[in-house]
Amino acid sequence: MSERTLRNQSRDPLAVEYSAALAGLSVVPIATFFAAFVVGGLTLAGQRSLGSTILGIEIETVLTALLFVAGGCLLAISVGSRYGVIETTPDRSAGLGVASGFGFVAFSGIGLAMSQTFGLGRLVWAPLALIGGLTVAGAIVFAREDLGVTVPAGLFSVAIGSLVLFDGLTPAWAWSPAGFGVTFNGTVLIPLLTIVAGLVTAWAAANAFEGFGAAGRQAGAFFLIGANATLILLVLLLLIAFIVKNGFWYAVDGIEIGPGLNFHWPFVMDGYDVVLNQKGIYPAIIGTFWLVVGALVMAVPIGVGAAVFLTEYAEEGRFTSVIDIATNGLWSTPSVVFGLFGYAFLVPRLGNNTSLLAGMIVLGFMLLPLVLITSREAIKSVPDEYRDASAALGVSKWETIKDVTIPSAMPGIVTGIIIGIGRIAGETAPILIVTADNPQRSSAPAIMGSFELTTSPPFIVNEALLSGSSALPYQLYGAITTGVVGDDPGYGWATAFVLLLVVLSFYVIGITTRIYFRKKLQA
């Protein structure tokens, strides 16, 4: 390391040139990985077939070429580093982790080839594969780090490429392992293996980019962790894109704007009515809205209040730990059990039919533990200095909680509520049991209009609260399973799309609130 630094400082023209070569050779596999990821991903997602072309080249050829280029670069680095042409600072060995990883790959590859392609019995292939795997692992352990990282990764990439190039693996290839009801197709395996090989070569290249050693291992790890984080984002985007693609046009079909303020969006603003030939989900949207609002009204005051009590007043001890355990247990209770409880306990007491109110209460129970847990954490993380400062001014505990602790904890509390809304808005099982009557309703529950004052207790009644309702997840479930809507898959997709929009708009409200509270706390 020190030698390298000295060289760079003395600006030895050769050293600069060689480090440029290393940078170039190690950037290429990372670039090819991204290309393979995009092209292979498109193929896996069914957007392109392996036979179709990109920029005039067949996709199968593109993937193969990427494999060879990445593998070739790595092998070039290994040769250059081995003979000192490229300046690197490798350790003595790549380590047991890398060795066992590549050893396992070798074991699996040899084993599969022996047993499936050549049909050898397990007494033959198992020892051979084991010997092969151990040899690879041993070679990596005893080789210097630069070789131990780049050579196996490069060879792996080239091997997969050769397999495709020499038709060992073709799009038509299919393999059904005996006693396992899944068929592996070449159309899936080729892009998948290309992406995996790309990941391995890109990791090795990131390692080489920093010249191996501690810095190299760190770069390799950063690359893998970064790839993980990106993958999470991609899963979300894929999910949303899939639903939008399938549901968007159905959902926005028939929107009329004007004349004047006249605006009509049939799918969102109509009920479901066979006679009027309306296929809308307005009742379900309103049902979900009221369910979420009702659950929040139920759960937030109780949850935050309990959190304040447990954190600020109750002494840490058996009582609080029992409540903690109970809260965590409540949080992990399956939602259908909540639904069953609501059906057996609440429904008979609330007019003996499924109702919106029962759904609100059950969802409130489900939301309660999350609000409690997150509020508790948020209140715990308020610095004790604030409490000390307030106490030293002679301010009572309750005033301190009201004016200092809770405002400081507000962003955390709101975060918990946001997560909770995401959960309950999409909850199907309890709704199915305690709220739903007819999945495809023609009219929405009119909560605001149903409040009536009476002269006798309870003085205020609301019929709509006590009658059944639909909700978006339940409507979706109905559309998928019961076939009430007939052969109309777009209806289900569009419902999912609107459900996503409703949940996201609750998120937007929550996140805006959180930003507001954060702003108030920050300079």
Place this chain on the structure above:
Amino acid sequence: MSNTQNASHDPAESNRDDRSADAVTQTTAGESQEETQTEWTDYEFRGEPKLSVDDLDVYYGDERALQGITMDIPENSVTALIGPSGCGKSTFLRCLNRMNDRIKSASVDGSVELEGEEIYQDGLDLVTLRKRVGMVFQSPNPFPKTIRDNISYGPRKHGDIETGLLARLLGDDSGEREEKLVERCLKQAALWEEVSDRLDDNALGLSGGQQQRLCIARCLAVDPEVILMDEPASALDPIATAKIEDLIEELAEEYTVVVVTHNMQQAARISDQTAVFLTGGELVEFDDTDKIFENPESQRVEDYVTGKFG
């Protein structure tokens, strides 16, 4: 030690009596470990004793953090508490406004009188006590609110300022009083010049030194008589420290200031009298600052202030 509240009770006189009586008990009941303790002569105040501490013991669980502390803190002056880490000076300070109540394992035995009134009596109103005895902490801890709200927080909570909707309906002129209060406290804390144009900014945007002066202003807003400061400048740079030190000296004209510091030069610069605590929670010597630093009675104090240990 008299905990009874007597209308004709003259705090100064009675305390002085207590004081000399204690000097006697201290000499006779000298435990073996206190043998090294020099019998520092009874200290004559220049003013009235504001706080009078008598045989104060503090325990954290079974561990004794303070041993029989007896001292009188004079009015309108700066009293410095110095000593090595873990000697109990901060614990002692927190006894004076009963902040130790907030630590569950802490128990206090003995007497602290504020102008002759026992603060460790049953049924004492902590709100009034802490309004009269304010505190500034080691690291600046302004609330995450605006500068204005930080200062008006205390008075608002004590009902001295009401600016809510109700107050407006009732025609209260608190808004104006709040402005005056904020200006007065910030001026007293020598912060007005720097922040007068951004009172509605969040206090966390101020620098550390400004935050600490804001904390002092916040403390002044509830009109305390005594201000306790727990190493108020230890988290600050030298320039901010100098400002805080000047401020402390100014404040002593109106308030009784008790400052804990581990910085002996600081104690020598700002204080009128100095109490030296040494390991084990004992008060070794309490006298005029000049005397402590130039000619202490106790050899241990001399060793400490001249830097031989600590």
